[in-house]
Amino acid sequence: MTMPYDFQVTQDSADPHNLADWWAETLGWEVEPSDEAFIRRMIDAGYATEDDTTRHHGVLVWRAGAAIRHPDGPTRAPRVLFQHVPEPRTVKNRMHLDVRVGTDDVDAVVEKLVGRGARVLHQGRQGPQTWTTMADPEGNEFCVSPS
Known part of the structure; x- marks a missing residue:
């Protein structure tokens, strides 16, 4: 084991x-x-x-x-x-972080991160789950979601 x-x-x-x-x-x-x-x-x-x-x-x-x-x-x-x-970095990340913000307002968190140098790449949805895919100041992808 x-x-x-x-x-x-x-x-x-x-x-x-x-x-x-x-x-x-x-x-x-x-x-x-x-x-x-x-x-x-x-x-x-x-x-x-x-x-x-x-x-x-x-x-x-x-x-x-x-x-x-x-x-x-x-x-x-x-x-x-x-x-x-x-x-x-020249290609899409093969692994990324999912930042779960819980009960915080996802749109407000995304807006704050954009103000600090992140970029919104796209909005995602699968069934009831939603997320925002973003890039940090160096272009590394990550997602922000409620849970």
Whole structure:
């Protein structure tokens, strides 16, 4: 019998720190804090170089990525990692997030996200279920639905 596995969702990104900020605000999650002392120890020990780092909001961070997490911790939802890739996305996502806003007004949420840089791609319906397919500021698809 296989033990259940834990996982994280990883999203390729041109600008992982800003995209992590965007998604953390969108979901009401938090960006994982940077451990500057740990980063400095890795550089001092020769495991990393200054080129592996950057500053984001004045804080030393790994250039390669940023992660967000649910405020209640990993037992509530998987971590989402935004990792830097040099090439742009060129085809439709094969996997995407469905953001379920519960009793919140979906149209108001969609309007707020558009105001923050998202785009509406189309409206969907299957039986009584409805959703809005959107693209985040880097063009990654996601859906917003009531449940």
